[in-house]
Amino acid sequence: MNLxxxxxxxxxxxxxxxxxxxxxxxxxxxxxxxxxxxxxxxxAILLMLTVVISCMVAEFVIQKYxxxxxxxxxxxxALITGILLGFNLPAHLPLWMVIVGSVVAIGIGKMTFGxxxxxxxxxxxxxxxxxxxxxxxxxxxYPVPAPLSTQTVDVVTGATPxxxxxxxxxxxxxxxxxxxxxxxxxxxxxxxxGGSLGETSAMMLLAGGIFMLIKKIITxxxxxxxxxxxxxxxxxxxxxxPGQNASPLFHLLTGGLMLGAFYMATDMVTSPMTHxxxxxxxxxxxxxxxxxxxxxxxxxxxxxSILIMNAFVPLxxxxxxxxxxGKEVKNx
Amino acid sequence: MKGLKTFSRGGIxxxxxxxxxxxxxxxxxxxPTVYIPVAQQLGAPATPVVAKGDKVKAGQLxxxxxxxxxxxxxxxxxxxxxxxxxxPDTSGYPRKSIVINVEGxxxxxxxxxxxxxxxxxxxxxxxxxxxxxxxxVVGLGGATFPAHIKFMVPQGKKAEVLxxxxxxxxxxxxxxxxxxxxxxxxxxVGITIQMxxxxxxxxxxxxxxxxxxxxxxxxxxSQQYPGITVAPLKVKYPQGGEKQxxxxxxxxxxxxxxxxIDVGAVVVNxxxxxxxxxxxxxxxxxxxxxxxxxxxxxxxxxxxxVRLGTPVKALIEAAGGLPSDTGKVVNGGPMMGKALLSLDxxxxxxxxxxxxxxxxxxxxxxxxxxIRCARCVSACCMGLxxxxxxxxxxxxxxxxxxxxxxxxxxECGSCxxxxxxxxxLLDYIRVGKTETGRLIRKRASQ
Numbered sequence: 001m002n003l004x005x006x007x008x009x010x011x012x013x014x015x016x017x018x019x020x021x022x023x024x025x026x027x028x029x030x031x032x033x034x035x036x037x038x039x040x041x042x043x044a045i046l047l048m049l050t051v052v053i054s055c056m057v058a059e060f061v062i063q064k065y066x067x068x069x070x071x072x073x074x075x076x077x078a079l080i081t082g083i084l085l086g087f088n089l090p091a092h093l094p095l096w097m098v099i100v101g102s103v104v105a106i107g108i109g110k111m112t113f114g115x116x117x118x119x120x121x122x123x124x125x126x127x128x129x130x131x132x133x134x135x136x137x138x139x140x141x142y143p144v145p146a147p148l149s150t151q152t153v154d155v156v157t158g159a160t161p162x163x164x165x166x167x168x169x170x171x172x173x174x175x176x177x178x179x180x181x182x183x184x185x186x187x188x189x190x191x192x193x194g195g196s197l198g199e200t201s202a203m204m205l206l207a208g209g210i211f212m213l214i215k216k217i218i219t220x221x222x223x224x225x226x227x228x229x230x231x232x233x234x235x236x237x238x239x240x241x242p243g244q245n246a247s248p249l250f251h252l253l254t255g256g257l258m259l260g261a262f263y264m265a266t267d268m269v270t271s272p273m274t275h276x277x278x279x280x281x282x283x284x285x286x287x288x289x290x291x292x293x294x295x296x297x298x299x300x301x302x303x304x305s306i307l308i309m310n311a312f313v314p315l316x317x318x319x320x321x322x323x324x325x326g327k328e329v330k331n332x
Numbered sequence: 333m334k335g336l337k338t339f340s341r342g343g344i345x346x347x348x349x350x351x352x353x354x355x356x357x358x359x360x361x362x363x364p365t366v367y368i369p370v371a372q373q374l375g376a377p378a379t380p381v382v383a384k385g386d387k388v389k390a391g392q393l394x395x396x397x398x399x400x401x402x403x404x405x406x407x408x409x410x411x412x413x414x415x416x417x418x419x420p421d422t423s424g425y426p427r428k429s430i431v432i433n434v435e436g437x438x439x440x441x442x443x444x445x446x447x448x449x450x451x452x453x454x455x456x457x458x459x460x461x462x463x464x465x466x467x468x469v470v471g472l473g474g475a476t477f478p479a480h481i482k483f484m485v486p487q488g489k490k491a492e493v494l495x496x497x498x499x500x501x502x503x504x505x506x507x508x509x510x511x512x513x514x515x516x517x518x519x520x521v522g523i524t525i526q527m528x529x530x531x532x533x534x535x536x537x538x539x540x541x542x543x544x545x546x547x548x549x550x551x552x553x554s555q556q557y558p559g560i561t562v563a564p565l566k567v568k569y570p571q572g573g574e575k576q577x578x579x580x581x582x583x584x585x586x587x588x589x590x591x592x593i594d595v596g597a598v599v600v601n602x603x604x605x606x607x608x609x610x611x612x613x614x615x616x617x618x619x620x621x622x623x624x625x626x627x628x629x630x631x632x633x634x635x636x637x638v639r640l641g642t643p644v645k646a647l648i649e650a651a652g653g654l655p656s657d658t659g660k661v662v663n664g665g666p667m668m669g670k671a672l673l674s675l676d677x678x679x680x681x682x683x684x685x686x687x688x689x690x691x692x693x694x695x696x697x698x699x700x701x702x703i704r705c706a707r708c709v710s711a712c713c714m715g716l717x718x719x720x721x722x723x724x725x726x727x728x729x730x731x732x733x734x735x736x737x738x739x740x741x742x743e744c745g746s747c748x749x750x751x752x753x754x755x756x757l758l759d760y761i762r763v764g765k766t767e768t769g770r771l772i773r774k775r776a777s778q
Contacts, residue, residue, distance in 0.1 A: 005660040005694040006424075006673055008759045010745030011687075012346055012503065012666040016707075016752045018700050075700070117701035117753075268705040273717065275710075322715040324737045325341055325575065326588035 018116075021268075022076025024217045028208035029083055029263070035191050035201040040091035041149030044197050048086045050095045054102035055082035062111045077116050081105055084124035087198025087259055088303065089131070090142045092155045097135055101127040121310045122270050125303045132303070142194040160195045161188065161254040162299040165246055175243050188253040199256040209262035218266040221278035222285075226261040227252060229286025237294060251293065260285070260302035270310045277313075277320035284309045336541055338566035339576040342713040344746045346503050346569055346667065348542055352626045352633035353506045357514055359637045360650055362434050366409050366641030367678040368394065369421045369429045373470045374477045375401030380430055386413045390639075391440040391617050394430050397465070403478045403681075404468035405430075406617035408639035410438040422663045422680060424673040432641070443616045449517050450613040453525050460529040460612055467611035468618045468681075472603030473497055473572065474664060476682040479608065482598050483529040492596035494527050494535040495581055496605055498550075499565060499572035501540060502665025505685040507622040508602045510635045512539070512546040515606055520550070520557045522609030527559060530598055535560045537602070538577050540567045569667060570744040574599045576713055588740055603684070623647060623679055627688030629655040638679050645675040647686055659694030662687040667745045697754030708747035708757060714740045718747035722757040725764030730771055733764045739772075741765060 036044045059078040063071050085105050089098060105127025113119040132139045144158040159167065161182055168178035183193045191201025199205075212218045235248040251257065256264075265271060265285050272281050285305045292301025371377035378395035382388060388407040395405035411434045418426035439445060455463065465480035485491050500508040512519060523535050537554070539547050539562060547564050554560040563581050570576055575586045577599060584595040592599055600608075603621060610616040619640055626633040631652025638647060644661070648654050654675070662669040663677075664684055679686075708718040716737055724732050738761060747757040 004658070004672065004674075005689075005691075006671040007660075007694075007696065008671075008756070008762065009662075009664075009669055009743070010667045010749050010758065011660065011662055011669065011671065011689060011694075012749065013697055013754065014344075014346075014750050014752070016750070017697065017754070018703055018752050021703075021705070021752055072700075077703075115701065117703045268703050271704075273704060273706040273709050273719070321717065322341075322709060322712070324588060324716060324740055325714040326585050326590070326740070327715075327737075329585045329587045 019076055021217055022080055024215050025080050025212065025263075026076060026083065028211040028217070029087075029198075031207050032087070032198050032201050032204040033083070035204045036087070036091070036197045038147055039145035039191060039200065040143055040197060041146060041151065043091040043143065043149070043152055043155065046095065046152065047089060047091055047093065047098055047197060048083070050098045051086035051089070051102055052079060052082035054099045055079070055085065055106050058103045058106040059111065062107060063115075067111070067115075072116065075116065078106060081110065081123045083198075084263055085127045088124060088128040088196050088256065090139065091197045092143050092152070092157075093131075093138055097131060097138060101131040104130045117269055119269060120313065121307055122264050122267050125264055125307050128303050129307060142196070144194055145192050145200070158194045160299065161193055161250070162293065166299040169244065175246075185249060185253065188250075193254070195254075196256060199259040202253045202258045205258035205262055209258070212262070218262070219275065219278065221275050222266045222271060222282040223261045225279045225282025226265055226285045227257070229283045230257060230290055233286065233290040234294075237290075245294070251290070255293070255300045256302040257289065260289075260306055264302070265306050265309070270313060272313055272316045272320065274317070274320045274322055277316045280316055280320065281309050281313065284312065336564055336566035337580050338568050339571060339580045339713065341715050342711050342746060343568040343570065343576075344711050344749055345567060346749060348567070349503045349628070350506050350509070350542065351504070351628070352624050352635055353509055355506075355510070355632075355634045357510050357622055357635045357637050360639070360642065360647065362409060362437060362639060363642045363646045364434055365414075366432050366434065366639065367419050367429045367643065368405060368408065368432065368641040369419070369427045369678065369680055370395045370405055371421070371427050372405060372476060372640070372680040372682065373403040374475060375399065375403070377428065378402055378405045380416055380428070382413050382430065384413055384415055387411070388413060388432060389438050389440045391443050391619060393617075397478075401478055401481065403470050404466060404617070406468055406619050407432060408619035408641050409434045411435040420674060420677055422670060422672060422677050422683065429678070444614040445616070449521070451521055453521070453528070453612060455612065457529055457531065460525055463612050464529070464608055467616070469604060469607045469611050470618070470681050471601055472607060472621055472681060472684065473601035474668070474682055474684055479600070479604055482600065483526070485530070485593060489593045490596060491530045491532050491593060491598050492534070493582065494523065494530055494532050495577060495597050495599045496523055496535060496537040496602055497572055497574075497577055497599055498537050498539040498543075498546065498602045499577060500543070501567075501569045501572040502667055502669075502685075504626045504687050505624050505665045506626070507624045507635055507684055509543050509546055511602055511606055511622055512543070513549055516549050516553045518609045519602055519606050520553055520560060521613060522605035522607075523560055524557055525612050526600060526605060526608055533559045536581050537562045538565050538571070538581050539563070540565050540571060542567045569746065570713055570742070573713065573742050573744060575742070588737070618681060621679070621681065621683070623683055624685035625651040626685060627655070628693070629657060629690045630688050631655070640680060641678045643676055643678055644672065644686055647679065648675065648688070655688065655690070657690045657692075658688050659691030660689040662689070667749070668743065696756070699755055700753040702753055702755060705752060707750040707752065711746040711750045713744060713746060714742060716741060718757045718761065721764055722755065722760035725760040725767070730764060730767040733768045734771070738764050738768050
């Protein structure tokens with residue numbers, strides 16, 4: 001007689017797993033990655049390899065020699081942190097800076113809190129903001145898209161559309177004058193604009209986001225609340241004073257918004273647990289992003305807005321608890 | 333089918349695996365010995381009224397209900413009582429059982445064993461309730477709550493509708509499905525009798541849309557039974573949960589800590605309704621029930637009409653024998669059933685199915701860290717936060733469990749089912765419920 005397994009119910013389980021979710025996210029990032037390789041060439045490939053390898057090595061070293069615990073570098077989460085950090089960097093950033101950013105993202109952003117699932121802040125954004133503050137010049141000069149370029153030094157650089165706009169407004173130029181220097185909306189949509197490696201192609205990020213929605217890796221709440229808030233807020237400002245403010249479409253297609261709304265703000269670990277909470281979180285991210293873009297010193301505010309809202313997540317969770325079945329019932 | 337009714341909070345859709353749905357109910361042959369536990373119902377165990385050496389007939393009372401929440405137990409076979417002793421029951425704990433060696437199949441006087449449909453019932457309300465109580469009928473959906481108590485509506489409350497649970501939302505199980513198809517008229521007479529006992533003029537049979545044949549069959553039959561209608565429901569687990577079914581059909585939420593009668597509903601299972609028919613119209617005590625024996629590696633997944641007390645291994649033999657790769661045997665469905673410690677335990681009133689899993693299917697997923705994906709919160713049909721309750725219980729913070737409504741959990745298992753990290757959320761929540769219950773009782777006794 002063979003032995004029977006005895007365990008508590010339920011005895012069947014969903015075929016979903018952390019790894020499947022993580023690799024689903026990685027798969028959805030591939031179109032945007034390929035577009036970045038196309039526009040930023042060899043530099044982008046070298047940077048992505050460096051950032052992914054250094055994130056995984058950093059996690060391995062910490063788990064093996066500091067924590068002396070199980071090694072989980074192939075669960076896909078370090079890979080995602082690596083790809084997302086890489087997407088947030090200019091393609092020609094010196095590789096040693098990339099390594100420093102990776103170590104900060106994994107080491108400080110994730111492992112100090114206990115690893116996967118325990119970090120309050122999005123690790124990739126922690127890495128990005130660290131680099132932004134430490135190396136502001138390198139982090140704000142962006143290569144001009146040069147399809148299939150193999151040039152790795154002396155890359156032609158230029159400003160991002162948001163930086164062009166902010167600079168124009170601050171020197172008192174009119175909206176038409178500023179817009180004359182600007183790439184067209186189609187270029188913005190497909191990603192033929194200056195910017196961080198993976199943030200430029202709104203089209204591909206949108207495609208990846210829709211893939212994740214269909215695969216039920218994310219829900220619609222955070223991206224819709226985030227993008228909707230940005231569209232409405234900038235739309236109001238644009239209607240109030242079209243001479244000083246860019247259109248909502250401009251704001252939606254530029255900077256790190258698409259990347260942030262679909263990939264950074266939806267990070268399960270650092271976003272709220274209820275759908276209502278997710279809506280509040282998304283609206284908060286949207287408001288802070290627009291405030292920074294319109295009134296702040298930086299041209300772009302996506303990274304900061306998400307990190308600030310990450311800090312509010314425990315509070316949001318506390319105040320958006322689901323209503324238990326049968327509590328405060330109004331039976332008609 | 334669009335626009336089907338269902339409950340509003342949470343829920344999941346596990347693979348249905350109703351592999352035995354086309355197997356007609358077969359009468360299982362009598363085993364050489366039956367083991368009849370005296371605690372087959374929720375509440376107090378019954379008190380044996382026979383002794384070792386006594387000759388008993390099928391249908392004879394062998395243990396009497398003790399206390400208000402308890403139920404009579406009748407012999408399912410004729411033969412000799414060989415001992416009254418502790419035997420492991422389906423929970424694995426040793427419980428007092430009456431062991432009877434089967435000799436022939438002789439029934440007590442007055443039981444109508446024919447299959448003739450008896451439609452008319454001239455008994456009064458109280459007589460019906462007494463008969464249900466005498467015949468030891470309990471809820472056959474799994475909770476085994478003594479059936480007659482449901483019909484004693486407390487002072488100041490009024491029953492408006494009888495809900496009949498034909499949902500069978502547990503994957504694999506098909507015993508209720510077969511019963512609805514094969515005993516439709518008996519079932520509807522049983523429902524009519526219960527409507528009379530409850531003094532209501534409406535009954536609604538809730539059936540999930542994955543049983544279109546049962547929906548069609550009962551819908552057409554019910555036209556001859558005034559007041560009874562069928563409500564097709566969207567397939568969603570755990571719709572067979574009492575509170576979920578009430579909300580799906582009537583749109584009313586049973587307030588936390590209250591009973592279905594507080595929203596005017598009484599819920600009975602289809603199996604129990606058939607048992608009521610047999611008890612009242614045929615004078616037949618509850619001594620047998622339909623049990624699904626199923627599993628992906630089982631040779632002949634079946635539905636058997638089984639005498640209570642038959643060892644589980646006899647059912648598995650009749651369904652083609654125990655597959656060599658069996659890793660787990662569950663009493664009930666895959667979501668809420670209990671894993672058996674041994675195949676020698678006996679079928680009781682609460683056994684709706686015997687489910688076999690291969691060794692591969694028996695393994696749980698490896699447990700990883702919570703990634704706060706919130707799937708458990710979305711899946712919880714009671715509007716709770718399973719990840720939080722599990723952490724509180726894991727850390728021993730039982731004082732904090734109660735304000736987080738841990739006692740509202742119905743243990744449907746949806747949270748553990750959806751968890752991508754394979755966290756045993758319900759295991760922790762059960763520990764939390766046990767300890768919180770202890771705290772509440774301690775407080776009440778002070």
